[in-house]
Amino acid sequence: MTDRANADTAVSPAAAEGTGSSVMIDLIELTKRFPGTQDPAVDRLTLQIPRGEIVVFVGPSGCGKTTSLKMINRIIEPTSGSIVIDGEDVTTIDPNRLRRRIGYVIQQIGLFPHVTIEENVATVPKLLGWDRDRIHARVDELLDVVGLDPEIYRQRYPKELSGGQRQRVGVARALAADPPVLLMDEPFGAIDPITRTRLQNEFLRLQAELQKTIAFVTHDIDEAIKMGDRIAILREHSHIAQFATPEEILTQPANEFVEDFVGTGATLKRLKLSRVREVDYTTDALTGRIDEPREVLRRRLHESEWTAILLLDADGRPQRWLRGPDFLHDRPVTQLGLPARAFVEGHATLSDALEEMLLGSAGVAIVVDNRGSYLGILDIDDIITSIQTMRDADAEFHRAAKLVDPLDEVAE
């Protein structure tokens, strides 16, 4: 929770640099009625996307989420309603001029198969009339940003790339003219799970730097929770079932529809939102230096309440777990007990930590800093306590919400 709140305040200075408003995309009563259909596909969708945030549209198939997204750059022209981007009403301006300011990434990627990767990425800069040198430099920069070596990939054709690489090019192409707004329609939907996770993580890291305003469509609630600063859960006709932060969606589903959509395991999903450093993990566990005399270590363990002692090397990196009986063996300390495993860093999610614990044999995870030095021990009890705290906080929030109007963070 605090992590997200920090992210929000971090956005504010950027917002102040713009036109002053914290809202980047303002959708007002947006409606789409396809010819020959009774019901509108999208019915009076009103939504504000704050500057620098990722807002995820998620919902069951056929709910109108993709239609809603495609009305923002008017690939699908709205029947009524208006779109305001950065304070400018763009509902009736020249759509081509509008689209050059909005990055567009689709699941099928749509790379131009007959031109090179370089020419693909250069599409919008060319339309905007940039000169050759600037375009060339920008293409190299972007390929670098998305993790493709320009020397290798610049002159290749799309069919020579793997699916993951193509989607990287798709993202580079969308970012080419540095548009303030990105629309992403299931961008990682057609990619194998491991590559998808990698691309999601890379994209989040990139977004932390770029601070684009992003509308992101997915049908996968887990992806929504992972990628979204805010999530709009949509039901039929793009009616908003709930528009809130991932935490709120998971802890205070607004209605049964949201509850069903989030599905079981909301608590497990919440573990993905809390980080190890936010948890009160043990920092005073029993440790010893691996080069200390064996007898000193044994006595220390014996005199403590701990059942095991963690041995660290000279740089403080955890090496081995030793229990009492281990000292009975007549071997050097470096070969006694069990090797230390299940390391997590502070920014790891509790979900990651839990997985490490279950994989490691000790039933605990060792918290280390980015150089691998020991910081503390995360116990499974710590995670249970953390879950309990979340529940209590939610109950508290619910009581408070009944007394005062709920704080509407978006409308401010």
Place this chain on the structure above:
Amino acid sequence: MTPPSRTPETLDEARSRADTEDAAARRRARRAALVHYLGMPVVLAGVLLALYLYVGGQELDSIEARTLTADNLIGQTRQHIVLTVYSTFFVLLLAIPMGIVATRPATRRFAPAIIGLGNAGQAIPSLGMLALLFYVFRTTPGLPSTGTVPVVVSLVGYSFLPILRNTMVGLDQVDRFVLEAGRGMGMSNGLVLRRLELPLAVPVILAGVRTALVLNVGTATLAFLFGGGGLGQTIFSGFQLRRTPVLLTGAVLVAVLALLVDYLAGLIEEKLSPKGL
């Protein structure tokens, strides 16, 4: 070689392996194409040589000798080529824009009418079409009654459909997500057509052009009936006068010309098709 269960990471490897296999396949294909493209002229030269030796070995009577002069044959071949080139040029000028019109959302409703026109052009037997046009040209004041013009018009009508159809198919088969990405980046409809749709349709359109060219070489053998000249003259003289060497010379020359045109069109097709497809 293939692991029983593939993790996505080995999938990537598999992809790159497939890529190198692709590259090897492409090299093989290129070598095969080279053999093909060198092979055809060699074969055609061989056929012409055989024809020359055969005719040279015959005792030619006066009629045969008069028909089979170099001047005659070269002149007729030139007329034949001129008819083919003109008709192909004009049919491209007509059929490709019509194909574009028939696939634009705003004018797509004209597609059935345009295709109907093309169908009629090809359904009418070529001799019938020539006769009809010949009649129309002769009875319309101000139009030349014989010669190149009515023949070219007729050839255009005859080869309209393959080019129209291939233009439409070529434009329709372009991946719609490629077009959506183009539009989504702010390319106007004209730019999408010029930069994406037409280049991506080129291989299919050119296949149609190739078909049309070969059709035109064949149909142009009828041109002499209406004063258009061409190699048909030699074939029919040989036929009517029962002079096998004359008949054979005309027929072989037309066949060689058709194959040569097909071969050249193939080269152009390969040259103009965008890389990366």
